[in-house]
Amino acid sequence: MAKHTYLVSVITPDRIGLTRDIAQTIVDLRGYISDMRQTIVSGFFSLIFVTEHEEDVGDRLQEALRGQLPAGAVLSVMPHPERVRQALPAEEGHRYVATASGEDRPGIMLAIADFMAGHGINIEDWATIFAGRHVTHLAYVTFRQAGADLKAVQAAFKAALADKGFSAQLTHEAIFRATGEVAPIKSIIREYAHD
Numbered sequence: 372m373a374k375h376t377y378l379v380s381v382i383t384p385d386r387i388g389l390t391r392d393i394a395q396t397i398v399d400l401r402g403y404i405s406d407m408r409q410t411i412v413s414g415f416f417s418l419i420f421v422t423e424h425e426e427d428v429g430d431r432l433q434e435a436l437r438g439q440l441p442a443g444a445v446l447s448v449m450p451h452p453e454r455v456r457q458a459l460p461a462e463e464g465h466r467y468v469a470t471a472s473g474e475d476r477p478g479i480m481l482a483i484a485d486f487m488a489g490h491g492i493n494i495e496d497w498a499t500i501f502a503g504r505h506v507t508h509l510a511y512v513t514f515r516q517a518g519a520d521l522k523a524v525q526a527a528f529k530a531a532l533a534d535k536g537f538s539a540q541l542t543h544e545a546i547f548r549a550t551g552e553v554a555p556i557k558s559i560i561r562e563y564a565h566d
Contacts, residue, residue, distance in 0.1 A: 374423045376405075376451060377432060383444035385416040392439045393418065400428045400435065410498075466495070466513050468547040469528065473537035475506040483508060486531050490524050491515050511544070 381393065390409060397404055407420035422432070433448045440446060471483055487494050497510040514521070525541045532539035 374425065375427045375429070376421060376423050377429060378419070378421055378447075378449045379432070379436070380417075380419040380447045381436070381440065381444065382415055382417050383440050385411050385414055389416050389439075390418065393436065396432075396435045396439060397422050400424060400432055401426075402428070402432075408496075466511055466544045467492075468542050468544055469510045469512050469539070470507065470542070471532050471537045471539040472505070472507040473532075473535070475501070475504050476536075479506070479508070479532075479535060479537065482531065482535055483510070486528055487512060490527070491519065492524075512541075 381389075383389070394404065402422045402424045405421050405423055407418065409416070409418040409420075411417070424432075429448060429450055433446070436446055436448070469483070469487070471479070473479070484494070486492075491514065493513045493515050495511045495513055497508065500507045500509065514524075528541045529539050
């Protein structure tokens with residue numbers, strides 16, 4: 372029997388227990404959360420997840436989740452997210468970590484996003500870290516163009532952000548982890564040796 376799958380997103384002021392209450396709602400509807408991402412942005416709780424059910428629970432899911440949230444919360448329940456997943460081409464190569472640091476000012480996010488889109492790079496995850504007026508953008512990205520000249524793209528990314536007063540790097544995930552994590556280097560090398 373085919374599963375009924377939903378993509379759910381929630382944005383609401385943060386409070387302790389929100390993730391638990393949402394997870395309990397899914398369990399009560401005999402669902403399984405198969406993928407999720409939760410974060411806090413400026414005091415707002417943001418959660419996006421995929422839930423799978425044996426039966427069509429779309430309306431009940433929407434109503435039950437709405438009951439867990441305060442007035443004004445943003446809630447979206449979208450059926451059949453597998454259609455969205457299939458719209459993206461298959462991944463090419465490995466993931467990279469993009470970093471850009473400098474004095475915060477308007478247009479930096481656009482400059483990074485424009486560069487990535489123009490070079491066929493998909494942004495999978497992106498966060499900003501502030502220290503006063505200084506900001507660091509940190510993103511996981513995936514090249515989706517086969518045969519791309521990665522060294523040229525790395526140099527172009529560095530140059531594009533330097534023009535805006537930012538230092539920038541585009542580093543293979545394994546190298547980023549080896550230089551940024553406290554972990555045995557040999558274990559990281561072994562992990563990527565078979566890729």
